[in-house]
Structures are given as structure tokens and as C-alpha cells.
Amino acid sequence: EAGVVQSPRYKIIEKKQPVAFWCNPISGHNTLYWYLQNLGQGPELLIRYENEEAVDDSQLPKDRFSAERLKGVDSTLKIQPAELGDSAVYLCASSLGPEGTQYFGPGTRLLVL
Amino acid sequence: AQSVSQHNHHVILSEAASLELGCNYSYGGTVNLFWYVQYPGQHLQLLLKYFSGDPLVKGIKGFEAEFIKSKFSFNLRKPSVQWxxxxxxxxxxxxxxxxxxxxxxxxxxxxxxxxx
Incomplete structure (x- = not known):
């Protein structure tokens, strides 16, 4: 069974540029999550989707971050414009329902110069 | 607010030593508990989980964890670690x-x- 797929794996951009990350969850998983992981810390939830609906985006900085999951399968997370402090690893995870075990993708490591 | 704390930030052991990593949470209600591992250069992988039932759960690679509800703890253990x-x-x-x-x-x- 294929795991959670994320791309790109690495991204280097200059500040104020836009950037987008893509995630394809495990087949059949209706719940999708985006997490932010700073160096030396545990992941922190940015947004959770149940199918195509964002049911928890309270931690998403909406002035510059946006996300979508139009068909309830894959998802895109965007930052525009990026700031130096956005340098981190962006993780996608999926599960069978909000209380199921979450399985993580490899993450996208973002460096903003 | 609900929170999770791990007591040890950096642990150094010799091979064959026993391991115990502490984990405590703050919440008086129902919890589902997990330990994930991230090997160098790899993504987060599930080691073990507890939802209900026997509070002593066994995971992959010889790891186990014990849920002690009265202590709000879920410590991870392994009797003999490897490199x-x-x-x-x-x-x-x-x-x-x-x-x-x-x-x-x-x-x-x-x-x-x-x-x-």
C-alpha cells in the first residue's frame, strides 16, 4: 500500500516569493492534515480536512497561508509571500477519520533566504 | 489547555542498555496515545499506539509502552537498544x-x- 506522498521534498526560495506544497494521502483516507515542524520541535497542526471541508484551520496564518482540497483527495498548501521565519518542514498526514491513526508523508523542507 | 511533555531532550546510551523515555500529558478525559520515530533522513513512522484495553502495548522493533492513567503518562521502553x-x-x-x-x-x- 502506498503511503502519503508529498512533493517537492526540498524547496529553496527567496523571501516574498510564493511557494506551494502538494500532498496525496493514503487511498481511502478521508481525513488529511498539514503540520508544521520547526527544527528541534514536534509537529504542530496547521489545518485538518474532512473530505473537502477544512474543519480545523485555527492555527493556519491566514494572511499568508492558504490550503485547498478541492476533490477531497489530494491537497495543496500555499504560502504567499514567504517570510524567513517560514523555513521549516511541512508535513502532510492522513487517517481514516479524525480519531484514527495518522500516517505521515516525508515532508517538504522549505528554506527561505 | 491540553499539552504533551517529554522529559528527556537528548539521551545517549551504549548498545544493549535499557531505554525508557518519559511522556506526560495534561487532560483528564479520554486519550489516544502514540509514539512515533523519525530515523535520520526518514519520515515519521508509527512505533506503537494505545486506544483502549491492555495498558501495556507492544510495538515494532521490540518497543513497548505503558499507559498509566493515574499518572497521565505513556512511557516508552526497550530492554536492549541497538545502534x-x-x-x-x-x-x-x-x-x-x-x-x-x-x-x-x-x-x-x-x-x-x-x-x-
Whole structure:
């Protein structure tokens, strides 16, 4: 069974540029999550989707971050414009329902110069 | 507010030593408990989980954890570590039925270094 797929794996951009990350969850998983992981810390939830609906985006900085999951399968997370402090690893995870075990993708490591 | 704390940030052991990593959470209701591991250059992988039933759960690679409800703890153990266990370990908690349902709250992580 294929795991959670994320791309790109690495991204280097200059500040104020836009950037987008893509995630394809495990087949059949209706719940999708985006997490932010700073160096030396545990992941922190940015947004959770149940199918195509964002049911928890309270931690998403909406002035510059946006996300979508139009068909309830894959998802895109965007930052525009990026700031130096956005340098981190962006993780996608999926599960069978909000209380199921979450399985993580490899993450996208973002460096903003 | 619900939170998770891991007591040890960096642990160094020799091969064959026993391991215990502490994890405590703050919440009086129902919890689902997880330990994830991140090997160097790899993604987060599930080691073991507890939802209900026997509070002593066994995971992959010889790891086990014990849920002690009265202590709000879910400590990870392994009787004899190997060099290949060198990794970062994260405790995570889900709070079903609460305002944070579906949100995994992670501890800060523990970096384990096993010397050959």
C-alpha cells in the first residue's frame, strides 16, 4: 500500500516569493492534515480536512497561508509571500477519520533566504 | 489547555542498555496515545499506539509502552537498544470527543543516540 506522498521534498526560495506544497494521502483516507515542524520541535497542526471541508484551520496564518482540497483527495498548501521565519518542514498526514491513526508523508523542507 | 511533555531532550546510551523515555500529558478525559520515530533522513513512522484495553502495548522493533492513567503518562521502553535505534522519538496524544478532536498534539521530541 502506498503511503502519503508529498512533493517537492526540498524547496529553496527567496523571501516574498510564493511557494506551494502538494500532498496525496493514503487511498481511502478521508481525513488529511498539514503540520508544521520547526527544527528541534514536534509537529504542530496547521489545518485538518474532512473530505473537502477544512474543519480545523485555527492555527493556519491566514494572511499568508492558504490550503485547498478541492476533490477531497489530494491537497495543496500555499504560502504567499514567504517570510524567513517560514523555513521549516511541512508535513502532510492522513487517517481514516479524525480519531484514527495518522500516517505521515516525508515532508517538504522549505528554506527561505 | 491540553499539552504533551517529554522529559528527556537528548539521551545517549551504549548498545544493549535499557531505554525508557518519559511522556506526560495534561487532560483528564479520554486519550489516544502514540509514539512515533523519525530515523535520520526518514519520515515519521508509527512505533506503537494505545486506544483502549491492555495498558501495556507492544510495538515494532521490540518497543513497548505503558499507559498509566493515574499518572497521565505513556512511557516508552526497550530492554536492549541497538545502534540502529538512533533516531528522534515523539510522543503524541489525540483527545477524542474534545475541542481538539483530530488534532495530534506532540511532545518536543527526544533525540536518542546509541553508541556502538
Amino acid at each position: 540502529s535505534d538512533t533516531a528522534e522519538y515523539f510522543c503524541a496524544v489525540n483527545f477524542p470527543g474534545s475541542s481538539n478532536t483530530g488534532k495530534l498534539i506532540f511532545g518536543q521530541g527526544t533525540t536518542l543516540q546509541v553508541k556502538p
